[in-house]
Each structure stands twice: as C-alpha cells, then as structure tokens.
Amino acid sequence: MLTHEWENVKLSANGQFTVPADARRSLGDSFYITLSLSADECLVCRSAEDLERDVRRLEKRKINPRVLTRNAKLVSCDPQGRVTIPAAMREARRLGAAISIVGTGSSIELWNPEALARHDGDETSYEALARIGETLRDIALGELD
Numbered sequence: 001m002l003t004h005e006w007e008n009v010k011l012s013a014n015g016q017f018t019v020p021a022d023a024r025r026s027l028g029d030s031f032y033i034t035l036s037l038s039a040d041e042c043l044v045c046r047s048a049e050d051l052e053r054d055v056r057r058l059e060k061r062k063i064n065p066r067v068l069t070r071n072a073k074l075v076s077c078d079p080q081g082r083v084t085i086p087a088a089m090r091e092a093r094r095l096g097a098a099i100s101i102v103g104t105g106s107s108i109e110l111w112n113p114e115a116l117a118r119h120d121g122d123e124t125s126y127e128a129l130a131r132i133g134e135t136l137r138d139i140a141l142g143e144l145d
Contacts, residue, residue: 002103007113009071009099009110011041011047015085019045019077030076033085035092038100040119043110048074050106061090075091085110097135 002023013016020028031052036042051072052083058065075083085095093112100111111119 001105002108003105004103006101009101011085011095011099012095014088014119015087015095016082017085017099018080018082020108021081023101024077024081026106027108031076032072032074033083033089033110034073034107035071035089036069037075040109041093041112043089043095044104044107045110046107 004020004022009017009020009088015033027045027047030048032046032048032049034044034046036044051068054068055065056069071089072080075084077083077086089095093110094115095110095112098113100113100116102109102116
C-alpha cells in the first residue's frame with residue numbers, strides 16, 4: 001500500500017523522474033500515467049491491473065471508458081527506476097523542475113507542489129481526517145445492516 005509523500009522530487013527537462021522504490025514495488029516496472037478523473041490538478045500512476053479493472057467496470061455498466069483510456073500512457077521504468085512523463089501531461093498539470101508524489105493506497109499522484117499546497121489549503125488535515133472517519137464509520141454501519 002502506498003501511504004507516503006515524497007517532496008521536491010527532481011523532474012528533468014525532458015520530464016524524467018525516479019519512481020520511489022516503494023512505489024515501484026507496488027506499481028511494478030510498467031504502469032499507466034493518467035490525468036486525474038477528479039477535480040484534482042494532478043497525474044495518477046496506476047498499475048495495469050487497476051486500470052484494466054476500472055475499464056471492465058465501466059464496460060459492464062455500458063459506459064464508454066474513452067475518457068479514462070485516451071488519457072492513459074503506459075510507461076516503463078529504466079534500469080535506474082526512471083520514467084518519462086509525456087510532455088502534454090506535464091503541460092496540462094503545469095509540472096516544473098520538482099514535483100510532489102503522494103501515495104493514495106493503490107496509486108501515486110504526481111503534483112505541482114504549488115497546486116498541492118493550494119489543494120491542501122482548501123481544508124485542514126483534521127477536517128479531512130474527520131470526514132474520512134465519518135465515511136468509514138457509515139460504511140461499517142451499513143455493512144452491519
């Protein structure tokens with residue numbers, strides 16, 4: 001499970017960065033980079049299995065997965081654990097010389113540090129944790145019904 005934040009990760013001029021070892025172990029040496037499907041201003045790195053599962057779920061519900069798949073790029077780590085973020089994705093998320101990487105369980109998010117600070121400034125960590133706690137409690141209570 002990916003639960004860490006890596007700050008000030010260097011991004012080369014051609015968009016290459018070193019994937020943290022923990023993330024490589026979880027995602028594998030090849031994974032997909034996608035635009036976030038939420039309002040977040042980040043990129044998401046997901047395992048092939050994770051992306052394929054979501055495509056199947058959408059197709060099962062007769063929903064075309066085009067928006068998800070057209071913005072997905074399969075990347076592979078080189079022997080040093082580096083991958084290159086496509087230029088169009090870097091530009092779409094305004095990634096510069098350094099990025100922040102945030103573990104979100106089964107994936108990692110790639111952020112412009114200023115965008116992440118803005119996003120985190122929208123609510124305090126305590127408020128976010130309280131909301132998550134309430135949601136998990138509601139799910140647990142629902143399972144007891």
